[in-house]
Amino acid sequence: MTRWMDDVESIFKEDSRINQILPDYVYREEQVNLSLAIARALEKDEFLVAEAGTGIGKSFAYLIPAVLWAVQTGKKVVISTKTKALQQQIVEKDLPALRKILDLDFSYAEAKGRENFLCWNKYHQIIAGKKRLEKEELELIEKIMRWAEETTTGDRKEVMVEARLLKKWGIVSAERQTCFKENCPHQEKCFRMKMIKKVHKADIVVTNHAFLLADIMVENRVLPEYEYLIIDEAHSFEREAFDKLSVSLVFSDLEDLLYALYYKDAKWEKGYLTHLKRSFPLLQMLIGELEMLVDKGIQLTAKVKSWLDKNFVSEDDTGFSKVLGEKEKNRFLEEDFLHIYLEWYDTLQLICFKMEDLQREMEVDDEGWELTVFIRNLEQELDKIFTLLEEDIQKSDKIIWLQFYAGRVRAISSSSIATGEILYEKLYLKLKSLVMVSATLAVEGDFSYFISKSGLLLFNQEGRLNTLIEKSPFMYEEQAFMYILEDMPFPDNDRFNEELAEVVSGILDFLPGRILILFTSQAQMKKAARLLRPICDSKGVKLLVQNEDGEAASLVNEYITCPNAVLMGLDTFWEGIDLKGELLKCLIITKLPFRSPDEPFARAASLYFSLQGQNTFTSFMLPDAVIRFKQGVGRLIRSEQDRGIIIVLDSRLEKKAYGSIFKNNTPVKNIKKLSQEEFKRNVAAWLGFIL
Numbered sequence: 001m002t003r004w005m006d007d008v009e010s011i012f013k014e015d016s017r018i019n020q021i022l023p024d025y026v027y028r029e030e031q032v033n034l035s036l037a038i039a040r041a042l043e044k045d046e047f048l049v050a051e052a053g054t055g056i057g058k059s060f061a062y063l064i065p066a067v068l069w070a071v072q073t074g075k076k077v078v079i080s081t082k083t084k085a086l087q088q089q090i091v092e093k094d095l096p097a098l099r100k101i102l103d104l105d106f107s108y109a110e111a112k113g114r115e116n117f118l119c120w121n122k123y124h125q126i127i128a129g130k131k132r133l134e135k136e137e138l139e140l141i142e143k144i145m146r147w148a149e150e151t152t153t154g155d156r157k158e159v160m161v162e163a164r165l166l167k168k169w170g171i172v173s174a175e176r177q178t179c180f181k182e183n184c185p186h187q188e189k190c191f192r193m194k195m196i197k198k199v200h201k202a203d204i205v206v207t208n209h210a211f212l213l214a215d216i217m218v219e220n221r222v223l224p225e226y227e228y229l230i231i232d233e234a235h236s237f238e239r240e241a242f243d244k245l246s247v248s249l250v251f252s253d254l255e256d257l258l259y260a261l262y263y264k265d266a267k268w269e270k271g272y273l274t275h276l277k278r279s280f281p282l283l284q285m286l287i288g289e290l291e292m293l294v295d296k297g298i299q300l301t302a303k304v305k306s307w308l309d310k311n312f313v314s315e316d317d318t319g320f321s322k323v324l325g326e327k328e329k330n331r332f333l334e335e336d337f338l339h340i341y342l343e344w345y346d347t348l349q350l351i352c353f354k355m356e357d358l359q360r361e362m363e364v365d366d367e368g369w370e371l372t373v374f375i376r377n378l379e380q381e382l383d384k385i386f387t388l389l390e391e392d393i394q395k396s397d398k399i400i401w402l403q404f405y406a407g408r409v410r411a412i413s414s415s416s417i418a419t420g421e422i423l424y425e426k427l428y429l430k431l432k433s434l435v436m437v438s439a440t441l442a443v444e445g446d447f448s449y450f451i452s453k454s455g456l457l458l459f460n461q462e463g464r465l466n467t468l469i470e471k472s473p474f475m476y477e478e479q480a481f482m483y484i485l486e487d488m489p490f491p492d493n494d495r496f497n498e499e500l501a502e503v504v505s506g507i508l509d510f511l512p513g514r515i516l517i518l519f520t521s522q523a524q525m526k527k528a529a530r531l532l533r534p535i536c537d538s539k540g541v542k543l544l545v546q547n548e549d550g551e552a553a554s555l556v557n558e559y560i561t562c563p564n565a566v567l568m569g570l571d572t573f574w575e576g577i578d579l580k581g582e583l584l585k586c587l588i589i590t591k592l593p594f595r596s597p598d599e600p601f602a603r604a605a606s607l608y609f610s611l612q613g614q615n616t617f618t619s620f621m622l623p624d625a626v627i628r629f630k631q632g633v634g635r636l637i638r639s640e641q642d643r644g645i646i647i648v649l650d651s652r653l654e655k656k657a658y659g660s661i662f663k664n665n666t667p668v669k670n671i672k673k674l675s676q677e678e679f680k681r682n683v684a685a686w687l688g689f690i691l
């Protein structure tokens with residue numbers, strides 16, 4: 001072992017400072033192994049993909065070598081997390097503790113999206129009475145005034161107001177479209193600029209995947225140059241890249257923008273142009289022309305939408321996506337659409353040109369800048385239209401999909417089918433060392449799926465990529481049981497929800513709360529909630545259903561404070577929830593988390609693997625579902641003291657050949673199959689372990 005590796009290892013010794021500074025510190029071989037593998041990757045310019053089971057202490061395992069490396073070499077290390085919660089924990093708890101543990105003076109900074117920061121310019125315009133506010137917007141300003149004058153970061157996370165007011169944060173946030181850039185009179189004080197300066201000076205930069213990916217897509221304009229990158233919660237990195245690489249034209253956004261410029265009905269004329277007409281009587285003619293163009297733009301947008309509705313309308317009346325096939329894409333090249341499209345695009349472009357003419361004529365700073373914001377926003381919408389309908393629609397490595405709402409087209413989007421290849425070109429190639437770590441990356445001990453999907457194949461072939469699995473130190477054989485109800489109807493069977501309600505009802509008689517139920521579809525969760533709500537009410541149990549009773553974060557807070565609660569949730573709850581100890585005793589998995597083949601991400605991945613001559617089920621659908629299942633199961637045991645039960649209601653786990661792959665990939669050792677009858681007859685006995 002090199003001196004460098006010795007340095008890293010010595011930090012973890014039980015007689016070292018770590019034991020004094022971290023009250024719960026326990027020496028774990030798995031943590032040290034992971035840390036040494038990361039230290040080696042940094043030293044040897046290698047890539048590392050590591051699965052670190054829950055409870056290993058992976059954040060300290062990478063922070064220790066990262067900080068030592070940055071201090072010893074003077075090279076910046078960037079750390080990226082999926083969740084803001086983990087990003088915050090690293091910045092507010094782990095790194096300050098590490099300063100004491102290492103007794104080293106190193107610097108660190110948090111890099112996050114500009115929408116998190118207060119914009120001085122917007123704030124001053126509001127305070128000067130230059131913007132009319134709605135009631136809640138005014139309430140927000142009154143409540144943040146004192147904070148705004150005192151804050152040194154301008155970070156929204158410091159603002160303590162009710163969620164309904166925080167929803168209005170956009171009126172003061174430092175968004176790109178409304179930024180005056182070098183013309184801003186407050187540039188010196190700008191909180192976002194301060195964040196960027198701090199990030200450029202720091203040894204360690206802590207960011208999140210969304211910010212990191214957005215920065216890659218704009219050719220690394222915000223983050224400083226870096227060659228050492230550690231990606232935590234890496235299981236979702238490529239999925240997030242798919243979203244970040246997508247382009248979406250939301251019709252209501254375009255319409256809102258046009259309406260904000262000018263809108264007339266039988267009685268009124270409204271909008272920014274109407275206001276300008278009053279302030280600049282000499283420019284009436286030019287403004288009048290613009291108003292007519294905006295009106296035409298609104299009508300043509302409606303025409304495009306109704307063409308889409310007529311050709312692709314869905315009978316589904318809720319959120320729904322439809323990926324377009326080749327034949328459907330070709331409809332956009334036919335005469336009837338091109339005729340509307342060209343007039344629509346030209347009109348929107350003409351509105352931009354005319355607004356630029358108007359801006360030159362006005363020569364008034366404040367008004368001129370407000371017009372600039374309109375121009376930028378409309379240009380952005382035009383860019384999206386061009387990318388979607390003139391470029392991506394013709395490319396074989398892109399998929400195009402429509403999103404519907406209430407049976408009408410809401411948006412049109414596109415993304416790449418080969419996200420991994422883009423990550424390879426735009427990110428990995430410039431790195432000396434990359435560490436990707438998560439509790440769930442491997443399938444049956446094999447990383448092939450993750451490596452290929454994430455675009456790391458070439459590094460693997462070159463021998464520059466190492467893999468590592470460190471198992472969770474938890475004693476799963478003593479801490480958890482899994483029951484599979486082998487005769488449940490398949491989840492798409494009409495009887496499934498009734499049986500589910502009966503099973504849950506039986507459990508509630510002995511365990512009235514501390515239960516999490518995971519679903520894969522909103523529609524199914526809704527149906528189950530309809531049956532479960534009266535049952536819960538009659539037993540004095542509070543049912544908290546995602547999107548029905550509140551947003552994910554507020555529901556979790558409510559669940560934590562209410563001992564008699566059952567929480568029902570979708571995707572975010574499969575991986576983004578940490579309920580330790582008594583907070584979670586029973587986890588119910590209603591369905592194996594296979595993605596719907598119609599989901600754009602799944603369609604893109606399937607297309608990618610099938611173009612490579614691979615079977616899409618075995619190369620993508622199955623490993624993807626196994627990793628998500630592992631994430632779901634991982635919600636149950638969060639500390640050495642936890643004990644809990646998992647009940648799986650998807651009988652495919654027993655009846656299908658692939659069921660064994662799911663079972664082999666959970667850390668739970670005590671797995672028992674039961675009939676519903678056996679379970680219901682003696683619920684207390686099966687739950688005895690946790691009662």
Ligand code: SF4
Pocket residue numbers: 118119120121122174175178179180181184185186187189190191192193
């Ligand atoms: S530079 Fe941009 S974001 Fe910063 S205060 Fe000025 S307008 Fe706002």
